[in-house]
Amino acid sequence: MANFAQYVAKETTSNLWRNRVTTAAAVFTVMISLFLVGASLVLGLGASNATTAWEKGTLVSVFMQPSATAQELAAIKAELDAYPFVHGCYYQTQHDDWLEAQKQLTATELSVLTEADIPSSYRCVPNQPQDAQLVIDHFSGQPGVFKVNAPVKTLKTLQRIITTAQWSVLIVALVLLASSAVLILNTIRMAIFARRREVAVMKLVGATNWFIRVPFIFEGLAQGFIGSALAAALVWGGEGLWRLWGSRVDPGSLVHLMLLSNWQLFFTEVVVVLVGMVIGALGSAIAIRRFLDV
Amino acid sequence: MIKLENVTKTYKNGTVALSNVSLEIEKGEFVFLVGSSGSGKTTFLRLLLREELPDSGAIWEAGRDIVNLPKWRVPYLRRNLGCVFQDFRLLQNKTVFENVAFALEVIGRPKSVIQTQVPQVLELVGLADKSGNLPTELSGGEQQRVAIARAFVNRPLILLADEPTGNLDPKISEGIMGLLDRINKTGTTVVMATHDKALVDRMRLRVIELDHGSLVRDQMRGVYGIDDVGTVG
Numbered sequence: 392m393a394n395f396a397q398y399v400a401k402e403t404t405s406n407l408w409r410n411r412v413t414t415a416a417a418v419f420t421v422m423i424s425l426f427l428v429g430a431s432l433v434l435g436l437g438a439s440n441a442t443t444a445w446e447k448g449t450l451v452s453v454f455m456q457p458s459a460t461a462q463e464l465a466a467i468k469a470e471l472d473a474y475p476f477v478h479g480c481y482y483q484t485q486h487d488d489w490l491e492a493q494k495q496l497t498a499t500e501l502s503v504l505t506e507a508d509i510p511s512s513y514r515c516v517p518n519q520p521q522d523a524q525l526v527i528d529h530f531s532g533q534p535g536v537f538k539v540n541a542p543v544k545t546l547k548t549l550q551r552i553i554t555t556a557q558w559s560v561l562i563v564a565l566v567l568l569a570s571s572a573v574l575i576l577n578t579i580r581m582a583i584f585a586r587r588r589e590v591a592v593m594k595l596v597g598a599t600n601w602f603i604r605v606p607f608i609f610e611g612l613a614q615g616f617i618g619s620a621l622a623a624a625l626v627w628g629g630e631g632l633w634r635l636w637g638s639r640v641d642p643g644s645l646v647h648l649m650l651l652s653n654w655q656l657f658f659t660e661v662v663v664v665l666v667g668m669v670i671g672a673l674g675s676a677i678a679i680r681r682f683l684d685v
Numbered sequence: 686m687i688k689l690e691n692v693t694k695t696y697k698n699g700t701v702a703l704s705n706v707s708l709e710i711e712k713g714e715f716v717f718l719v720g721s722s723g724s725g726k727t728t729f730l731r732l733l734l735r736e737e738l739p740d741s742g743a744i745w746e747a748g749r750d751i752v753n754l755p756k757w758r759v760p761y762l763r764r765n766l767g768c769v770f771q772d773f774r775l776l777q778n779k780t781v782f783e784n785v786a787f788a789l790e791v792i793g794r795p796k797s798v799i800q801t802q803v804p805q806v807l808e809l810v811g812l813a814d815k816s817g818n819l820p821t822e823l824s825g826g827e828q829q830r831v832a833i834a835r836a837f838v839n840r841p842l843i844l845l846a847d848e849p850t851g852n853l854d855p856k857i858s859e860g861i862m863g864l865l866d867r868i869n870k871t872g873t874t875v876v877m878a879t880h881d882k883a884l885v886d887r888m889r890l891r892v893i894e895l896d897h898g899s900l901v902r903d904q905m906r907g908v909y910g911i912d913d914v915g916t917v918g
Contacts, residue, residue, distance in 0.1 A: 394793060398791075547833045591774065592788075593791045595763065596788040596839070597763035597764035598789075598791035599757075603791075634787070637706065
């Protein structure tokens with residue numbers, strides 16, 4: 392057994408070295424495609440992190456007409472308190488909203504506004520994030536209400552953009568993965584061709600089929616593994632840069648919200664390495680089936 | 686040791702390589718297989734090696750039915766068979782020692798066995814002093830000796846030789862023949878396909894002649910050609 396392990400290690404490394412140019416091509420293609428797979432995973436996990444964070448903090452704002460009467464304000468408050476989908480609300484006066492507007496609007500926009508033009512508002516937390524739409528539908532158009540809104544639409548748009556990006560990256564990654572499997576297949580085919588005399592002698596003297604096959608399988612696995620290990624390193628580095636960026640921006644920003652937990656990063660790396668080894672095994676298995684006559 | 690019963694082999698293109706051949710070869714025998722090119726000698730050897738399967742008929746080797754042998758058992762069958770070819774089939778990038786050791790390595794023999802058996806067999810074929818040379822540094826006769834050493838290092842029950850002297854001059858051929866004879870004397874059954882008339886006539890061993898796939902002669906203490914029988918007596 393120890394002999395066999397030694398033999399496989401020797402044969403695998405000498406095969407890889409002998410075909411080093413094609414091996415390098417296969418390894419780098421595996422690396423790039425798996426880096427993209429990893430990037431797509433990071434994006435997907437990040438998007439779900441951000442969505443969760445946003446949903447937790449979803450606020451529905453019921454803006455009242457600046458001209459709303461005290462009765463109208465009281466009626467809406469009473470109805471909000473009684474409404475089953477609302478967890479709780481607080482009231483922002485016109486002055487509070489004017490201060491908030493000053494932060495969000497540009498100087499030009501502000502120059503045409505006065506505090507009296509700004510609506511006061513109830514800021515409510517729905518029971519469930521998805522209840523926000525119900526609150527919007529129920530209170531829009533009620534007497535004294537100017538407008539009801541929640542960041543639902545913005546959220547959806549952002550999610551859509553991230554999902555599109557994720558799928559595009561994934562499709563490119565899959566095409567590249569297919570080509571890396573073909574490249575690995577080709578290097579194994581060349582290795583089989585280069586060793587055809589040895590294989591013929593091995594068959595003649597009674598080497599078992601698995602004894603002949605295993606070094607080639609390991610060669611494919613090694614290519615997949617080296618490529619995926621490099622890809623995992625790239626994903627790790629990329630994620631590290633993202634973390635650095637995330638630590639320097641506002642905690643409420645997208646970049647920060649999308650940051651992965653250590654477990655998520657670990658999961659991504661494991662997937663990347665496993666996919667790489669599967670690609671390697673697949674490439675060599677096909678090559679052996681088609682080109683190695685044992 | 687080897688037994689064929691009504692063995693027929695036809696190739697896909699319609700060529701009848703062997704037709705209804707039955708024969709038996711005892712343990713320790715030395716048999717010459719003669720016949721013109723295309724008579725079926727090589728097919729005969731390939732069937733014994735189980736590189737081919739017959740269309741019909743049965744083949745036994747060392748008591749085993751090799752036609753119905755499962756595919757995964759074939760390597761174990763071949764460990765009992767040594768094989769030598771006209772073109773030597775040595776690995777050019779390995780030394781004499783490594784070429785012979787390779788045959789033991791790939792069937793999982795431990796290093797200690799390799800270290801003792803390889804020098805022994807190289808001594809037997811008279812190449813103990815060339816163990817570090819590459820095949821390209823050897824003469825044809827020496828290369829064939831390496832091939833024989835490789836075939837014999839695992840002490841097979843049967844040695845199959847397909848025109849082992851086909852590429853060698855008569856004097857060298859004599860040496861190779863002597864070597865095969867010595868291997869035979871150790872109890873190994875030898876089947877040798879050959880065109881070498883002088884050799885066959887001098888050795889006076891069992892001769893099996895094939896013609897267009899049919900067994901036309903099986904003669905103890907035979908000679909190369911049927912026409913020679915009368916003259917040699």
